[in-house]
Amino acid sequence: xxxxxxxxxxxxxxxxxxKRPWRSGWRVASWLAVxxxxxxxxxxxxxxxxxxxxxxxxxxxxxxxxxxxxxGTLAIRNAFLLSIAGQRPLGWGxxxxxxxxxxxTTFLNLHLHRVPASGMVEGPNCYLFMLAVxxxxxxxxxxxxxxxxxxxPARSLGAAGAGVACMALTLLSLCHPTHISAADLLMHxxxxxxxxxxxxxxxYRWVSLP
Numbered sequence: 001x002x003x004x005x006x007x008x009x010x011x012x013x014x015x016x017x018x019k020r021p022w023r024s025g026w027r028v029a030s031w032l033a034v035x036x037x038x039x040x041x042x043x044x045x046x047x048x049x050x051x052x053x054x055x056x057x058x059x060x061x062x063x064x065x066x067x068x069x070x071x072g073t074l075a076i077r078n079a080f081l082l083s084i085a086g087q088r089p090l091g092w093g094x095x096x097x098x099x100x101x102x103x104x105t106t107f108l109n110l111h112l113h114r115v116p117a118s119g120m121v122e123g124p125n126c127y128l129f130m131l132a133v134x135x136x137x138x139x140x141x142x143x144x145x146x147x148x149x150x151x152x153p154a155r156s157l158g159a160a161g162a163g164v165a166c167m168a169l170t171l172l173s174l175c176h177p178t179h180i181s182a183a184d185l186l187m188h189x190x191x192x193x194x195x196x197x198x199x200x201x202x203x204y205r206w207v208s209l210p
Contacts, residue, residue: 024084024087035167038136038140039171048175051173055179056178057178057180061173069167071102071162074090079160083156126172137167145206149207156207158200161199161200165191166192
């Protein structure tokens with residue numbers, strides 16, 4: 001094209017104002033303020049009994065709740081950092097101790113507080129609960145990522161899915177017996193894996209660069 005001035009003028013007319021996204025900390029805080037109430041609203045429609053914190057194992061359950069919330073918050077922050085060029089997300093060195101401590105407390109709770117056979121039916125209900133409460137939270141985080149798009153959609157969505165799964169597990173802790181069975185643990189892990197996978201698969205086309 002010979003007339004570069006005409007091209008520049010045309011591009012200038014079609015350009016829209018650029019609105020800078022919030023800093024990652026504010027984006028995480030605003031996501032928590034919007035997504036968690038949506039997850040809670042869904043959980044209220046599932047009619048589960050509230051956790052009785054006076055039962056045996058309550059200390060371990062509370063520690064697990066705090067660990068999943070902290071891990072989920074950091075994972076969502078990583079998802080937002082990965083969507084902005086030049087930002088440095090947290091490495092595995094931050095997450096490995098949190099996940100390791102969660103697994104250690106879970107296995108200790110499993111060992112110290114045996115569950116009667118009747119409690120084994122909780123597993124499938126836990127799986128469905130986590131998937132249900134994760135739907136609005138995952139949709140909201142995909143909407144946040146779509147605002148900026150990302151050069152690393154799989155990594156961003158993987159971190160976002162892990163954060164959503166942790167928040168779903170946090171909400172589950174508020175309406176789950178303080179003890180846990182092996183079947184519960186397996187279904188919790190299965191639900192986490194499913195949430196991460198679905199977030200990546202269903203959100204990919206929405207957050208990847210055109």
